[in-house]
Each structure stands twice: as structure tokens, then as C-alpha cells.
Amino acid sequence: MNRTILLVGLGGFFGSSCRYLTALFLTKTFPSAFPYGTFAVNIIGCLLIGIFYGLSQYYNWFNANLTLLLATGFCGGFTTFSSFSYENLNLLQNGEYLTFGLYSIGSFVLGLLAVVVGLIFIKNIIT
Numbered sequence: 001m002n003r004t005i006l007l008v009g010l011g012g013f014f015g016s017s018c019r020y021l022t023a024l025f026l027t028k029t030f031p032s033a034f035p036y037g038t039f040a041v042n043i044i045g046c047l048l049i050g051i052f053y054g055l056s057q058y059y060n061w062f063n064a065n066l067t068l069l070l071a072t073g074f075c076g077g078f079t080t081f082s083s084f085s086y087e088n089l090n091l092l093q094n095g096e097y098l099t100f101g102l103y104s105i106g107s108f109v110l111g112l113l114a115v116v117v118g119l120i121f122i123k124n125i126i127t
Helices: 002-029 036-058 064-078 079-095 097-126
Strands: none
Touching: 002 036, 002 064, 036 064, 036 079, 036 097, 079 097
16 A cells, blocks of 8 residues: 555656646746646646556556556646636636637547547557
């Protein structure tokens, strides 16, 4: 149990740090009402989790410990539903209805698509 907590915590530390740096860079590079930082980390995180779960399905070396470290820990720390929700609330309160719609629907659709792309990518490498 202690090993599990350490693996998830270590992955979460690196995921959260990468999220912060990525979001900071994108927010400074593309200042806008649209929250590019959170949008990007959530889509990238979806792609990564598709890749990690794909690897766990096809390779024995990608064991439960790596899944805990990378999928649960890193991706869990890297992606952020709470920031997504808070930013959506701010968009609604500021009357940015089109941005709210694009952000919400785009995040959902592209997030699902990114997971599928990650899984297909790994499957095609295998075959």
C-alpha cells in the first residue's frame, strides 16, 4: 500500500509541475479569454492516458506499477477538471457564452478523441 501511494504521489508531483509550467507558458504566449493552458493540458493528458493504457494492454513490461505512476499519478496531476470547471464558471459570469460553449464542447469531444487516438496509435505500433 505504501508503494502504491508513493508511485501515485510521485507521478502526481511531476504531472502537477508539468501542468503548471505548460499552462503558464501557453497563457503568457496566447493571452485570451479562452483558457488555452487548461485546454491543452487536458487534451494532452487524454492522449497520454490513451497511450499509457494502450501500452499496459500490449506490453508486459508496462506493469501495474507503471500504470499507477504514469496514468493515475502523472495524468491525474497533469489534467485538471477543477480548473476546467472554474474557468467555465468565469466565462459564464463574464458573458463569454461562445467561448464557454467552444471550451466545454471542444474539451469533451477532443478529450475523448485524444484517448482514442492514443489507444489506436499504440495498437498500430503493435500490429
